[in-house]
């Protein structure tokens with residue numbers, strides 16, 4: 348008995364020392380000290396020993412049980428402490444590190460200006476129409492009173508897709524498409540991308556226009572003046588003056604080019620400062636819109652009777668308006684996607 352208890356003691360202590368996790372310790376406790384544990388069974392078996400051996404054997408067994416309990420508890424504490432240390436070491440969060448930010452996106456300056464332009468016209472009762480970027484010759488030129496040999500076609504530096512198909516050079520073909528499919532009264536704006544073979548600080552091969560037109564029984568040049576004056580004063584300053592200069596477009600008659608007072612010098616042309624204004628080159632005026640009364644010939648193309656309807660039309664470049672509004676001097680900035688530029692607009 349004495350000898351086998353000694354072996355058992357060594358075995359227990361050795362196994363406890365080799366436990367590395369809480370569940371291992373618990374398993375070991377059950378194996379030796381549980382209700383059917385080996386030490387428990389030995390203690391229960393004491394009653395079968397001869398009476399004279401019982402006290403000594405009992406004492407030694409109890410000692411061993413207490414020792415096992417102590418060592419298990421000590422080992423458990425050790426394992427728990429190590430685990431805590433590991434967690435502290437491995438799961439540390441360095442709260443002094445810079446956080447990861449995510450930046451909120453924002454509108455492109457052209458989108459901002461486009462939306463603002465559309466808003467002003469919606470306020471005057473206009474509705475928005477759109478047409479295809481790839482047009483046919485008929486809608487882009489022919490029906491706008493520019494037949495095949497018309498010199499005005501040369502001004503437009505067209506990108507052709509095929510003999511008859513091209514990237515629209517202006518938004519005016521939307522006038523034709525809307526009038527073909529609807530009857531007056533019409534009060535329409537047509538925003539969108541247009542394309543011309545041209546590329547420098549003030550021209551981009553793709554840019555944006557907003558077309559507008561109004562057709563009804565008695566639309567006059569005075570209506571055109573009223574609408575455009577209100578528009579420019581809403582987009583720029585409320586006291587901005589406009590100037591209507593005679594001009595020519597094949598699809599309007601009479602035609603006008605409309606200038607507004609310079610956004611920078613306010614019409615002074617920089618004369619007071621002694622040097623010409625950078626924006627208007629000293630003239631005090633900025634060309635901002637093309638417009639006119641819709642040509643009777645155009646009405647004939649869409650099947651309207653020019654004796655019974657009249658209307659005006661106008662077109663403007665969105666990039667130009669954005670450049671004047673924000674003081675941007677190079678149109679290419681809009682399309683280079685340089686975040687340092689784009690972040691300046693909210």
Ligand code: PHE
Pocket residue numbers: 516517518519558596599637638639660661662663
């Ligand atoms: N379509 C013309 C252009 O692109 C602008 C314009 C539109 C002029 C409507 C008159 C009427 O230059």
